[in-house]
Amino acid sequence: MVSYILRRVLSTVPVMAIVALFVFSLLYIAPGDPAAIIAGDQASPDDIERIRQGLGLDRPFLVQFGSWLWRILHGDLGTSIFTNLPVSSLIAQRIEPTLSLMLLTLVLTIVVAVPLGVLAAWKAGSWVDRTIMAFAVFAFSLPVFVVAYVLAFVFALQFEWLPVQGYTPLAEGFWPWLHNLILPAIALGSVYIALIARITRASMLEVLQQDYIRTARAKGLDQRSILFVHALKNAAVPIITVIGIGVALLIGGAVVTESVFAIPGLGRLTIDAILRRDYPVIQGIVLMFSFLYVLVNLIVDLTYTLVDPRIRY
Amino acid sequence: MSVSTTITVPVPPGLVIAPQLPDLLLPVKVRRGVTGFLRNHPTVAIGGGLLLCLVLIGIFAPYLWTLDPTALAPAKRTRAPSADFWFGTDALGRDVYSRVLYGARVSLTVGLSVAALASLAGLAIGLVSGFVRWADGILMRFMDGLMSIPPILFAVALMALTRGSVGNVIMAITIAEIPRVSRLVRGVVLSLREQPYVDAAVTCGTRTPMIILRHILPNTLAPMLVQATYLCASAMIVESILSFIGAGTPPTIPSWGNIMAEGRALWQVKPFIVFFPAAFLSVTVLAVNLLGDGLRDALDPRMAKSL
DSSP states (O other), X not given: OHHHHHXXXXXXXXXXXXXXXXXXXXXXXXXXXXXXXXXXXXXXXXHHHHHHHHHTTTSOHHHHHHHHHHHHXXXXXXXXXXXXXXXXXXXXXXXXXXXXXXXXXXXXXXXXXXXXXXXXXXXXXXXXXXXXXXXXXXXXXXXXXXHHHHHIIIIIXXXXXXXXXXXXXXXXXXXXXXXXXXXXXXXXXXXXXXXXXXXXXXXXXXXXXXXXXXXXXXXXXXXXXXXXXXXXXHHHHHHHHHHHHHHHHHHHHHHHHHHHTTOOSHHHHHHHHHHTTOHHHHHHHHHHHHHHHHHHHHXXXXXXXXXXXXXXX | OOOXXXXXXXXXXXXXXXXXXXXXXXXXXXXXXXXXXXXXXXXXXXXXXXXXXXXXXXXXXXXXXXXXXXXXXXGGTTOOSOSSXXXXXXXXXXXXXXXXXXXXXXXXXXXXXXXXXXXXXXXXXXXXXXXXXXXXXXXXXXXXHHHTSOHHHHHHHHHHHSOOOHHHHHHHHHHHHHHHHHHHHHHHHHHHHTSHHHHHHHHTTOOHHHHIIIIIHHHHXXXXXXXXXXXXXXXXXXXXXXXXXXXXXXXXXXXXXXXXXXXXXXXXXXXXXXXXXXXXXXXXHHHHHHHHHHHHHHHOHHHHHHO
8 A cells, every 4th residue: 555655656756757847848949048038138149148057047058957957846937927926926826716716516416416426327318317307417518617608797797796807815804705706616617527427427336236225125225325425435536536527627617716706816816927928927827737737636546445445666 | 926918728737838928028120320329318419519619610710700800990889789790799809709709719629639649649559568578567667657746737848838829738648637637548458468369369479560451440449439538538638728727828819718818817707708718618618528428338338337
């Protein structure tokens, strides 16, 4: 078990190395000469050359990559071209709203999608199943900002139940925080809910055909414990896998959702960085989100053993 | 089970008469041809029909009572939908109806191009990876790395390097999607390689390129077709997201994402500017997804039961 965890953790190293190589190449081939930008308008070609040598920009690609990687591993993500602030502190300032939104969406998705999928599988072929699956197809086709605008229009503008936009830090209390995030979380979660509900249903349908389910029925267990104890536990591995993979949807969608609901998170930072071509910031964000994604899927892999004791490494 | 057949003739002891089977199997109506296929798979018909309508709208946009989608009319800013301006006008007085119809061109071009290009590239990489042992490890480790970058961020990062243009958007989304497609193709190729008919072909002395062309490639087409429809849907969503956050199609070309981005500042007072492109985008993506689901059910009946 310990050796499995070690091997699995080590296997993320080459993956992250490729991500790092991609992200570094991004900055390397980005248009614009950093030395010229730093030197300013009045610098002579000699000055620019001196700065370039000072920054190590005249060295070979792999050498530059190595020293860049060394800095990244020490927590230095570079400096924003536009604001002159360290990228790591820019990200740190904006990370709370984004993580809040993603965590709330994740919880909401699991709480809504898994029971829906179980219900659809239990009532397979009935109108309940068809309604849930039709909803899943529709929700899967609705782009995140479409859902966001419709929800904001109905629940914030028409009924005025919830705020149209903004964010309240968790430090100011749980309810104000939730109050602001509930609409964005539903909007961001709709695609994800559809995806997880479909996978849950498919996985449950397969398990429900197994002999031990028939045995459980035959010995008179009640429907709820068959579904949630016997079946769902055995159907859990594919569901958890897709929950992990689907985090990529959350990351992409969060950028848009934050923009619609004016949440001051990493999405806003990303959009500003794109508009200003602030490459170190874009680089830092891509690196950070990819790391988060790899981490989530690492955790997912490690939870298999908890969910399904038959899996031994 | 009780035997309900009445027996008139005395039966000799020891002889068991088989119970008469009820007529459970109803006659199956076999439908042939294109219309038969469409009637058997209504989702393909609905999705395909909707998509065809949208393609026609995109092609014939200039003849569908549209105005110049980029013509500014400051005097007619943010008009509500009316007989003159069916979908209203935006903050610069441009006709939203015309812009939405022309916007269909961008979305469909991006969706179809990405589906075609990413499928081709994924097919090539997946085939190489499935057949060339030494390349497999390197390629797949590389693809694993790229797959851990969320696709939208991947496309955003690539778009940051270039100017916004429809061609660059297509390239960026295609590159972001290639890792997933090649993984899928590799999986299909690896399972096909183990099939007895491939062994038979090898035994007969068929060369590897011929085996790929004659035995492997045709069998990857069905899953690829289904995958391509999903790619198309996802590419259209990513394009609109890129345009929406200002990293996609340049503002001079009307695209659904652009129109929404421009309507964003006004959406609380003039929701129609955002509503119409959003509705078109949703219907288009829904059409493509329905087509994909229908094709999947039609081409792989085993999958149809589970998903």
